[in-house]
Amino acid sequence: MRSKSAPWILLAPFLVVFISTMIVPILMAIGYSFSSIERSGLLGEGGVTRSFAGVENYVAALSNANFIESIGRMILFGIVQVTVMIVAATLLALLLESASAKFPGFFRATYFLPYGIPGVIATILWSYLYIPGLSPIVDVLGLVGINIDFLGPNMVLWSIANIVTWTYTGYNMLIIIAQLKAIPGELYEAAKIDGAGAFKVATSIQLPLIRPALMLTIIFSIIGTLQLFAEPQLLQSMSAGITSEYTPNMSAYAFAFQYNDIGMAAAQAVIIAVSAFALSAIALGISSWTEKRR
Amino acid sequence: MNTTDQTNAAEQRTSGRRKATPVTGARSRTRSAGRKPTTTIIVTAILALVAVYFLVPVYWVVINATKSTEDLFGTNGFWFGNDFLLIENIRAVLSANGGVFPRWALNSVLYSGVGSVLATYFACAAGYALAKYRFPGRRFVYVLVLGGVLVPGTAVALPLFFLFSSLGITNTYWSVLIPSLVSPFGLFLASIYASAAVPDDLLEAGRIDGVGELGLFHRLALPQLTPAIVTIVLFQFVAIWNNYMLPLVMLADEKLYPITLGLDNWQAQTDRLPEFYQLTTGGALLSVIPLAILILVLQRFWRGGLTEGSIKG
Numbered sequence: 001m002r003s004k005s006a007p008w009i010l011l012a013p014f015l016v017v018f019i020s021t022m023i024v025p026i027l028m029a030i031g032y033s034f035s036s037i038e039r040s041g042l043l044g045e046g047g048v049t050r051s052f053a054g055v056e057n058y059v060a061a062l063s064n065a066n067f068i069e070s071i072g073r074m075i076l077f078g079i080v081q082v083t084v085m086i087v088a089a090t091l092l093a094l095l096l097e098s099a100s101a102k103f104p105g106f107f108r109a110t111y112f113l114p115y116g117i118p119g120v121i122a123t124i125l126w127s128y129l130y131i132p133g134l135s136p137i138v139d140v141l142g143l144v145g146i147n148i149d150f151l152g153p154n155m156v157l158w159s160i161a162n163i164v165t166w167t168y169t170g171y172n173m174l175i176i177i178a179q180l181k182a183i184p185g186e187l188y189e190a191a192k193i194d195g196a197g198a199f200k201v202a203t204s205i206q207l208p209l210i211r212p213a214l215m216l217t218i219i220f221s222i223i224g225t226l227q228l229f230a231e232p233q234l235l236q237s238m239s240a241g242i243t244s245e246y247t248p249n250m251s252a253y254a255f256a257f258q259y260n261d262i263g264m265a266a267a268q269a270v271i272i273a274v275s276a277f278a279l280s281a282i283a284l285g286i287s288s289w290t291e292k293r294r
Numbered sequence: 295m296n297t298t299d300q301t302n303a304a305e306q307r308t309s310g311r312r313k314a315t316p317v318t319g320a321r322s323r324t325r326s327a328g329r330k331p332t333t334t335i336i337v338t339a340i341l342a343l344v345a346v347y348f349l350v351p352v353y354w355v356v357i358n359a360t361k362s363t364e365d366l367f368g369t370n371g372f373w374f375g376n377d378f379l380l381i382e383n384i385r386a387v388l389s390a391n392g393g394v395f396p397r398w399a400l401n402s403v404l405y406s407g408v409g410s411v412l413a414t415y416f417a418c419a420a421g422y423a424l425a426k427y428r429f430p431g432r433r434f435v436y437v438l439v440l441g442g443v444l445v446p447g448t449a450v451a452l453p454l455f456f457l458f459s460s461l462g463i464t465n466t467y468w469s470v471l472i473p474s475l476v477s478p479f480g481l482f483l484a485s486i487y488a489s490a491a492v493p494d495d496l497l498e499a500g501r502i503d504g505v506g507e508l509g510l511f512h513r514l515a516l517p518q519l520t521p522a523i524v525t526i527v528l529f530q531f532v533a534i535w536n537n538y539m540l541p542l543v544m545l546a547d548e549k550l551y552p553i554t555l556g557l558d559n560w561q562a563q564t565d566r567l568p569e570f571y572q573l574t575t576g577g578a579l580l581s582v583i584p585l586a587i588l589i590l591v592l593q594r595f596w597r598g599g600l601t602e603g604s605i606k607g
Contacts, residue, residue, distance in 0.1 A: 006507035007427035011435065014420035017476040022442050025453035032456065092344065100330075100337040109590050110345045113352070116589040118536040120554040121578050124561050125351035128358070128575070129371075136354070136371030166348065223444070230538040237562060249449075249539070256452050257543075265452055273449035280444045 026273065032266035033057050057267035066245040067268060071275075073157065074247055078225035081161040086217055088165070089172035090210075094202050096173075097180045108177070111170035119167065119230040126163045127151075127238055153241030160231045168224070172217040179213035180206060215287040219280050226276045229253070248272045352582060359383055359579040363572050387576040395577055397549060398556035402535055404467070405552055409474030410530035414523055417477045421484025422515050426492060442478040455543045469544040470552070474534045480526035487522035488515060528592060535585075553581050 036053035061067055092111060096104045114122060129135045130150035141148055150159045183206065191201050229249040236242040244258065245251040248268060256265035357374060358366055360383070365375025387395050424436060454473060458464045492515045500510045516523075541555045548559065557577050564570040 004429065007423040007429045007432070009508065010419040010423035010511060014416040014476065014481060015435070017416065017472065018439065018442060018478070020457075021454060021473045021476055022445065022450055022478075023438070025450050025457050026445065028457055029453035032453075092341075095337055095341060098337065100333045101341060102334060102338045103341075107341045107345055110348055113586055113589055114348055116532060116585040117352075117582055118538070118554045120536075120538050120558050121581060122351070124557060124574060124578055125355055125582075127561075128571075129351060129354060133367055134371065134571075137350075139370065140372075166351070170348065227449070233538075234558060234561065237565065252449075252452055253539075253543075256455070262456065266456075269449050269452050273445045276449065277441070277444050 026270075029266045029269050029273075032262055033270050034263075036263050053263060057263045058271070060264060061267045061271060066243070067248065067251050070245055070248050070251050074225055074228065077157060077161060077228070078222060080158075081164055082218065082221040082225060084161075085165045085169050085221060086172060086214065089169050089217065090176055090207075090214070092169070093173045093176040093180060093210075094206060097177060098198060100198075108170075108174070112174055113170065114167045115171040117167065119163075120234060122163055122167050123231045123234045126159070126166070127235060130159055131238065151235065151239040151241065153239075156235065156239045156241040160228070160235065163231050164224070164228070168221070172221070175217050176210055176213045179210045183209050211287070211291075215283065219283045222279050222283060223276050226272055226279070352586070355575060355579045355582060359576045361572075363568050366571055366575070383572055383576040384580065387573055387580060390573055391548075394548060395553075395556065395580075398551050398553045399581070401550060402552040402554070405470050405474060405541075406531045406534040409471055409534045410527045413475045413477040413530045414480060414526040416475060417480030417526055418484045418488075418516065418519055418523060419511060421481045421486075422488045422492070422511055422519070424481070425485040425488035426494070426497065426515070439478045439481055442476075443482070451539045451543050454540070458544065464544050465546045465550065467550060470537075470541050470550075473540060474530070474537075477526060477530050477533075480530060483526055484519060484522050487519055491518045491522075553577075557581065 034053060034055070034057070035050045036056065038049045038051065095101055096108055101107070117125075129137050132138050132149070135150075138148065138150070149155060187205050187209075188201065191205055196204065227249060228247045232242050232246045233250055233253075236244065236246070244254040249272060252265045252268040252272065255261045255268060354371060358371060360378050360380040361369065361375035362377050362379055365377065369375040424432060450473075455464060458469050463469050496514055497510050500514050505513065535552070536554065537552075538554050538558070541550075541552050542558075545551055545555065548556070551559065557574055560570050560574045560577060564574060
C-alpha cells in the first residue's frame with residue numbers, strides 16, 4: 001500500500017544533520033573525555049598522540065575546586081533566578097489576563113520585546129547601566145545615598161541574574177498566557193456562580209490548570225541556567241568578580257581554548273550535558289508524579 | 295444622618311434582591327469587583343512600572359546613540375546630551391573598519407535566514423513522517439530526538455568544534471550554518487501539528503488519485519502546516535540570531551562574524567579606545583530596532599505557536 005522507504009526519505013535530511021551535528025559530536029566528546037593527549041616536542045610540533053586515560057579526566061574535573069564552585073554557583077543562581085522569573089512571569093500573565101488590566105496587548109508586547117534582543121546585546125546594554133560613571137542608575141542611586149557596585153565580586157552574579165530575568169520573563173509569560181487562554185470559559189462561569197473572587201479563581205482554577213506550562217518553562221529555564229555563558233563571558237572584562245571558570249560552560253571553554261586541555265574540556269562538557277539531561281528528566285518525573293496523585 | 299440612612303436602606307434593599315436571585319446577583323458582583331476603578335488603576339500602575347523596567351535599556355540606547363563620547367560620560371544617561379549626533383554616529387558605525395558592520399548584519403541575515411528556512415523544511419518533513427507513518431524504528435527516532443532537545447546547545451558547541459576542525463571546516467560559513475539546520479523542537483512542533491491538522495482521509499484520497507508519497511507531503515500536508523511553519527521559522531531565526539557560543543568557537547575571521555560577535559568584539563575594545571563606546575552603542579541601536587519591530591509585528595504568530603509548544607509539556 002505504502003512504500004516502506006517514504007518515511008525514511010522524509011526523515012533523511014533532518015536525521016543526517018541531527019546525527020552529524022549532535023549525536024556524533026556527543027560521541028566524540030565522550031571519546032575525548034576518556035583520553036589524554038600528549039604533545040611531543042616543545043610546542044607540540046612533534047604531533048599529538050592520544051591515549052586511553054580511563055576516568056582520569058572525570059576525576060580531575062570533579063576534584064577541580066573551581067569547576068565544583070562554578071556548579072555550586074549555578075545551582076544557587078538557578079534556585080534564585082528561575083524562582084523569581086517564573087513567579088514574575090506567572091503574576092504578570094495572571095494580571096494581564098484579568099479583567100482589570102488596561103492595554104493588555106501593549107504590555108504583553110513590551111514584556112516580550114527583550115526576548116528578541118540577543119544575549120550579547122542585552123549584556124552590553126545592561127553593562128552600560130552597571131558601569132559607574134556611565135550608568136544613570138548608579139548616579140540616581142548615589143543621589144539618594146545608595147552606593148551599589150553592580151560589577152563587584154558579590155553583586156555581579158545577581159547583575160547577571162537580572163539580565164537573564166529581563167530577557168526571558170516575557171517569553172515565559174507568553175507560554176503561560178497561551179495555556180491560560182486554553183482554560184474553558186465554563187470553569188470561570190462556575191467559579192463565579194460559587195462566588196469565588198479573583199484570588200480564589202487564580203489559586204483554585206488557573207494555577208492548577210497552567211501546571212504543564214509552568215513545568216515547561218521551569219525545565220527550559222533549568223537547561224538555560226546550566227548553559228549560562230554569553231552574559232558572564234562578556235562581563236568578564238568589566239568585573240573583577242568573574243573568573244574564566246565562573247560558570248561550568250566558561251570552564252569547559254577555558255580548558256579547550258586557553259589551557260588546550262581537550263580531555264578535561266570534553267569531560268566537563270559531558271558532565272554539563274548529563275546534568276542538564278538528568279535535571280530535566282527529574283523535573284518531568286516530578287511533574288507526571290504530581291499529575292498522577294491529583 | 296438622613297442620607298446615610300437612606301443609602302443603608304437602599305443597600306439593604308439591593309442585597310435583599312440579591313438574595314432573591316442569587317445566581318445573577320453573585321455573577322454581577324464578581325464581575326463588577328473585577329472592574330472596580332481602583333483595582334484597574336492599581337493593576338495598570340503595576341503593569342506600567344514593570345513596562346518601565348523592560349524598556350529602560352532600550353530607552354538608554356536610543357538616547358545615548360545621539361551623544362558624543364564626551365557627553366556619554368559627562369551628561370545624565372536618561373536624557374539627551376549637548377549635541378545631537380545620531381546621524382553622525384550611525385554613519386561612523388556603518389563605515390568603521392572599512393564598513394564591517396553592514397557585513398556582520400548581512401552575515402546574521404544569511405545565517406538566520408537560510409538556517410531557519412532549511413531547518414524548518416527538514417523539521418516539517420521529519421515531523422510529518424513521524425506523525426503520519428507507522429514504521430519500525432519510529433519510536434527509536436522519537437526518543438533519540440527528544441534526547442537531543444534536552445541536551446544543551448552549548449554542551450555540543452565544543453565537541454562540534456573538535457569534529458569540524460578535524461574536517462577542516464572551522465572558520466567558514468559552513469561551520470555556523472550547518473549546525474543551524476537542525477531544530478529538534480521544530481520537529482516536535484511539526485509532528486504534534488501534523489497529527490492534528492493533516493487528516494488521514496486526505497492523504498488516502500491523494501494516494502487513490504495517484505499522488506506520490508513526497509507529493510502528498512509537499513502538496514497536501516505542507517499547506518496544512520502553515521501555522522507550525524511560521525512558528526518554527528521564527529523560533530529558529532531568533533535562536534540562530536541570538537547564538538553566541540557557536541560562532542565564537544567556530545569563527546576567527548572578523549569578516550564571517552554575525553552581528554552579535556562583532557559587537558562583542560567592539561565592546562571588548564572600549565577599555566583601550568573610548569570611541570568604541572559610541573560605536574558599540576550605535577551598533578546596538580541599529581541591531582535592536584529591526585528586531586523590536588519584528589517582535590511587535592509578529593507577536594500574535596508567536597502566541598499561537600507557543601500554545602502548540604506547551605501541549606507537549
